[in-house]
Amino acid sequence: MPERLDFPDDARSAGAPSRFSRLLPLLIFFLSLLARSAALGRYITPDEPTWVYRSLQFREALLAGNWGGTLVAGHPGVITTWLGALAMSLQMLFSAESREAYVWLAKIAFLTPDNVEAFKRLALFLDGGRLVVMLVNSLGIAGIYLLVKRLWGDRAALLTGVFLALDPFLAGLSGLLHVDGLSATFVTLSLLSLAIAVRPRETGPGTRRALVWPALAGLLAALAVLSKTPTLLLLPISGLALLWPLVRDRRMSMRGRLTLFFGRSIAWGVAFLAAMLILFPALWVSPAAVLGTVGGSANRHLDEALRETFFLGNVAFVHGPAFYPIVLLWRLSPLVWLALLALGILIATRKRATEPAARPDVFSILILAAWVCLFLVLITLAAKKFDRYILPVVPAILVLAALIWSELATRRPSAAKAISLAVIAIHSLFWLAFAAWPLMAYNPLVGGPRTAAKVLPVGWGEAVSVAGARLGNSAADSRAISPVAPALAPFFAGQTLVESYDDPATADYVILTAGSLQLDPSGSARQIEGHERVGTLRFGGLDQGWVYRNPSPLLPDLPADLSERVTFGDQMALTAAGHSVSADTLALALRWQRLPSMLENARYTLRIVIRDEHGSVWASQETPLLDEVYFFPPDWLEDETGVIRYALELPPGMPPDAYEITLSLIDEATASQLPVRVGDEGVFRGVAFAAGTISVALPESIVSASRMQIPVVDGTMWFGGRLQLLGRGEIVSEALAGGRLPVELFWHAPSGALPAGLQLVWSLRHLDDHVSYPITTGPLSRYDTGLWRLGESIHEKYQLELPPNLAPGRYELIVEPRSGDGQPAEQPIGLTEMRVNNIDRLYTLPTDIPVELDVLWEPLRLAGMAPADLAARPGEAAELTLYWIKQATHGDVYSVFVHVVNDSGDIVAQADQWPGGLPTDILDEGQVVIDRLGLNVPANLPPGRYQIRVGLYAAATGLRL
Template sequence: MALSFAFWCLVAGLAFCALWPAMWADPAGTVRGVLDTALGYAATPYETSKFFLGKAVDDPGPLFYPVVLAFRTTPLVWLGLLAAILHEFTNLRIYEPRRFEITALLACACLFAAFMSLGAKKFDRYMLPAVVALDVVAAVGLVGLGEFVSQRFGGRSKFRVPSSKRHRLRTLDSGLGIFIVLLLLQAGHVLSYHPHYLACYNPLLGGPRLASRVLPMGWGEGMDLAADHLNRKGDAEELVVATGGIPGFAPLFKGQVKGSTERDVATSDYTLLYISDVQQNPAAVGAFGGQRLEHVVRIHGVDYVWIFANTQHEELASYLQGRVGPDDAVLLDASSPLVRYYQGPCHILDSARSEAEVAARLREVAAGHRRLWYVAYPEGDPQGWLNWQLSAHALLVKRRGFPQVSLSCYLLPAQPAFGVTPLRAGPNVEFGGRLRLTGWGFAEDVVEYRQKLGVALRWQALQKVGENYALSLRLVDGGGHPWAQVDEWLLNASGLPTSAWEEGEASEGRYLLDIPAGIPPGRYQVRAIVYRTDTLERLAVLDEGGSPAGTEYALGTVSVASPTVPPTLEELAIPLPLSRDFGGRAELLGYSLSALEARPGDTVELTLFWRALRPMERDYDLLLELRDGAGRTWMEARLPLPNESYPTSRWRPGEVLRTPYDLLIEPAIPAGRYRLFVNLLDGDRPVEESSAIAELSVQGRERLFAVPEISFPLRADIAHRAALLGYDLDRTSVEPGGVLQLTLYWQALARMETSYTVFTHLLDAEGRVRGQKDSMPCGGACPTTGWLEGEVIVDRYEIAVDPDAPAGEYQIEVGMYDPQTLRRLPAFDEAGKRLADDRILLGRTIIVGSGRKQP
């Protein structure tokens, strides 16, 4: 038998080589490729194999194939297997047993199922070899069962089975009758599934109804019925259908068939949802917004195919039909059945190869039109060129979302400036010595509300960058208030972050800044900030000498014009609406406050929303007051309305504006509750009684004016605004990786309008920073804007020493800087001489890594 098996294997191998020409040229490579492909597929689960026992799973596990065999075999096979096992392994046998053959076939089926269970990719069809082996065993068992029944209950007939000793016939009268009945039952059950035999499952286990809740189902059965349903429609040849089962549906359907991507679904007349999709995501049946369930294909009581009619094309066409005028154009970014439903011309822009081509097509579409209706489909503008051009060069006046598309209406200028934004050479400014800005450009120099400011930038990596950085672009007014901001990762043309950039690699990026509703006309600055994505730490902008010059770089200025289409109150989105009339000139529509509680020295951001009621010939100022419960005024500020470049004399009736202000809480204001009053000033005269709009709670803090005992007294001066009286140290020796506690004693010499940051650096013998802590005084609890003249501030810091700091003598330097510009404040010694590098070197030496006990 072993020799026969070896001969069979040899013949099979020769046939394999003879029938596959690839084996003639490279037999070793071909076999290796087959094995690699098979193992690769086995290790990668496919979507429809991720369902088992009623839920989606990554790997069905070892129980999958035993359950498959139970459902994919029949009651007749079960009966035959039971009979074979009893016949071969018990005393219930009437002829010489075939234990070796039966055992080999059962072992083959079991081992094959076990081997296939090792792969992550599992399908019921992979068990066909095991089913064949089980069928053979079942056939032997059924023959044995017939012999047993015939011997017990029947006579003789011509049907015999061979014996090892002699050939003789045993009667099968009763056995033959049983076989006929069983075969008729089996045939009737199977034929009831014609022509969808793959939908047949073991009825003893509940058939397909239970199988649909246990095993992944669906190999295309039912798609023929879905095709018949759609082919009966009069316009079947024009229909577009989206489905994930293209091979089983496309050859049977008269119309066009697409895949099941989001874009395909949105641009199709019908969508087919198959049973395998629903098994993995039961909510998918109800997830097709804008589509109506038209028909369900059922096979033996199991839903196999859901046919959804896409009704949004008719809804969208009806919406456009009642709004598109003779001066309007309709633009689609994908071919869609909408063109059959909309009774008007449609332009399709879905195959542009460059931004220049998109701009040229837009100029053609816009010619002679005042408005453009843009129908945006999912993935219809993959490069973002179309969105960039329309956002930067047209005014978005209306946008409506449909279930699967977005409809936008743009107001076109008389001469649209659609085109590629040119990049100006320079400014070659460096950020942290890692990135260089080598080019920039604005899509337009004059923008307005409903338009976006397009900014194009070109970057170059100065070295291999190990971190990921992001860009923040900000639109800032003359007072430093940010009006718009966009943050995006810096990516190259391949979409890779800066950590993957090579030295010298260049990359271009395009960004859009929203122009907010209510922004006053005037000149605004565009600033660029680069920061790490993980720590949000900014890169310093380096000047020509390579020294830090702040963290924000001014790209240039743009003009904001009065809006062609003013914003509505809904678009203003006023956080706290109200209505206060000031002499019939202007109405205060509402406000917003960044905080309702503050401390002395804090800055509270206030935004007021105004509407001009009539033309104003005079320039009015804004009066803000903070009063206590007794009516006493503790703070008063006279401010331009809204700014110096757009005074009230230029306001147009009905115009709405928002005006931001920074309220600095005076250092001397006592703790308590205060009311914020607003008024307009005509010269020095209020136009009306001041109106209270909000309450603000001021929290006090303990203040110290007597100089406490200081371990290491000294005298130094910071910009003649603060004096350093001395410091304390918890130790004078520390190990690398340790923490040094430093306490500074400041005394306020004058009021400060800016909140400064204190720096404390631990320097080695070569002046390198080996530990630092930069912070607002008292960890932000006592900003310099809240200091009172003569007040003493006890300011504590914990300086972490670098773990790799070499042993030696160290010094500590301290000082202050403006966090916006990174410029240090001038530092002077006790004699009034300015100190080098604007830093104060503390006299006490710190020993790092000595191992000695501190004194």
């Protein structure tokens, strides 16, 4: 018989009476439920509305049979969305308001931080989702109680149940509609089930229990992984645990041990995979997409933090390895740390010869300890760090602490009951102190909330919700702004403004929190300058928030109505437009109108482009055309939207100059740009509307070189170290002679004043014969170098027009800075090697052109056409040949259009293309292009004579010449 590694039977039975012990799981369940109910109806944390919306997306995908659509997050949060969807379904059975809100929410294209109306409706479903999560987590704690009882006896189970049920940090997070609490519960259940599975006294070859417990552990591990991917670390822990009996059970034959190992492993693996596949429908149809999304999310957490956080008095993106040890010190119950003293007592008073039956199950303890250590090491390596990320190890730590206190009580039979009651009382008092605000619980042994505010981020939306509720209906006509809009909107009767989207100066009330002061004390002070404090929010032992009234709020800056009607394809109209530039951001405000002729179920993409006078694009954005609540046009509640705001980030170091904003609408069904017409007469203006010009000024503070994202770093110096080339952008490896070569360079003035009017001489050096071919000479920057400040960094873009007569071959692109009077600086440098291709070029017109013409557009002259009399049959194609002569090198790209029109002027057939299929900017001066166009004649076209019309239009804008 293998030795029994367990507490003795008298320890198992010591403690509470047996009749009462039968009720303990139920008591633990209700105690857990009570502790997790603190948030209900009282506050909203920033992430929870997002999980409500993801639950809606998950439910919609299930109902539509869109299995791939059940992948709604990288966490992946599948269990959270299952529970949220279940809660939604139950709630809508009894609430018409919920059904209306659900229909409204299902229409939004996606959830954004500024969709205040969506947050109000999402809040209707939040408490229902929380209740289901609370039930699952509370049932899990009751299950943990039963598993610990099986492993270590009644006393250890009782202490564990109380520790887990009433731990404020664990209770506060596992009462939210989120992933952390669920992952912590399932991880702990899986580990304890695994510990039972590999205990020698529980299983043996041929027994059914040899497979039940590992299967249960695998199932629970799958639930943990489906909640949050870092719990994949359960796999190596579980594998090592299943391997251990091969070494331990030497009294059993190797064949018996291997049989048991493979049986347990297969049971664990089958249960794990079955649960993953059954509960995550996205795996049925797109496992690669699931792996890509989940893996990408995990890698992003490892590689980068998306926003700065507070730690030890500093605000930074990345914090060192001390972060999680300090989080544990402040977040864990004081009894966990006092348990270390108890452990010291146990070690100091241990007996040298202990009977096997009196020793605790060391391996089960090691499983929990290994999980804690491995998980903490992994999350410490990640760049993104938050205190709640430790939650999957908190139950295991609490179990270990409970075991220590239980063993101490067992070692001292006369004081066992007193020790147990004292531990339960102290832990209960710790919970009671923070029961109303569990996320504000911090270890009193290190100063509690008072010292935590100097060490860790405090608050997670509670103060904002409380402030909104206190303002209440008395401020129904007011505007308020806070750091967490999702926490404010459902509680505030007025208009909720959103930080970084709305102007704080237009708010009647400004809400600051302890967390916002931690992150930006000076910015917070500026925000409330001249404001009157009307309320302080104190709870959890700290001043958590402050409400300030703005005595003279500004009116919102609204876009001006357009002086002329602007329509896009007779389907949408732009009625107002305005813009402003601050720091490195263009803020664009537009108002749209849906026209009666808009197609049903239409979808449009709005393209916003910022260009300079040379055509270089400095910033662009493509986004679905939506209204202020992110509905698609067919679902707009009114024909005309409110003000829709767009923000485009401008690149650091963008040189001071004037830049044009253009707007285009793309029909998603046809992928074509809608024609723009202006004025009551509908004058055609191409496919891009010029919405205005912005003037980018020199920033007050110098742009540091570190802010520039430079693809290829260089570092070459000229003019005695006063001019430095920081680097360049990516340059194409192949170019076409006569075309444009875009180049981006990043410049820096590290020391001394630069001469005014610096120039760049560009050339191409053939790599075979080493002959250099000049390209152009022009200013180093549109912002004169004589105006650059010491330390200035400038990002500049160039459009180099390559000579049309370049021979095909390999070239090196050379750049050489020169002074304003043309004097060379020092040595030129090669930026990159590239291949230049060319085309066969014709410079003489054929002598047998049937119809000679002399029609001049600015870039091209139409010299003739063929045939003289074009004939075709209905349903067939006719070929028209046009003869063009390019008037000058380079220029823009133009397309030819040919229209066949009847006597009424209606177009009955048409064709358009680049002349000869070539972009016109690569054509040389005097180059002849023979342009053959096919005209498809409609099969139902009546016989007769038709007129042919020929013209040119700019390919980029659609404007005709």
